[in-house]
Amino acid sequence: MGLSESMKVLADPVRRQIIEKLKTGPQTAGEIANSFELTNATVSYHLKLLKQAGFISEMKDKNFIYYSLNSTVFEDILTWIYQVGGKKNGQAD
Amino acid sequence: MGLSESMKVLADPVRRQIIEKLKTGPQTAGEIANSFELTNATVSYHLKLLKQAGFISEMKDKNFIYYSLNSTVFEDILTWIYQVGGKKNGQAD
DNA sequence: AATCTATTTAGAAATATATCTAAATAGATT
């Protein structure tokens, strides 16, 4: 789970939208899939990549799978960008 | 220059290494290329993508082209990650 | 147990990406 993998995962707009959607709380694969014009299979593929990279986790309940955000994992990326030259927003540099 | 493009550009390890190399100051395409086991043509291709995404700029002098880092452009990415769940502010955690 | 529901996996096709070699460009030097 290196930086390349994390960034490659975040580089896709569908996956970023999934992450944004999960900000409002855990959701089932089906709920997530319904908000895209993509098949469930395709969304499942994206969920798998997000899970592998550690951005989301899953929790089974009945025959639903709830996905939720793992915000801690974004930190490696933040650290790298800081090192390399970002300063950003509202923060002293 | 959307977020997808920026992140896709940063997702490649060669391009991140180029960025890291440029942290020490402007360098010619040749100098950059020499530090990789890749042809000049390949490195030139990566420099083009980095330039298109706004991460680096070029400055011509004689028949050399110096490339240098544009650190400001990392901010969109930082902003997105913050929104989505990072905490982090450059201090160790 | 049979079936229904939610989701994933497998396989295929289209598109995108990274790399190479060879050729082209553009400026500097002789």
Added chain:
DNA sequence: AATCTATTTAGATATATTTCTAAATAGATT
């Protein structure tokens, strides 16, 4: 002007990615 040097562009190829449809799995309900 001829040539050398630094770099990019073009074209080709191999690999990776995204998407689909169809089939498989696993748990819940009847």
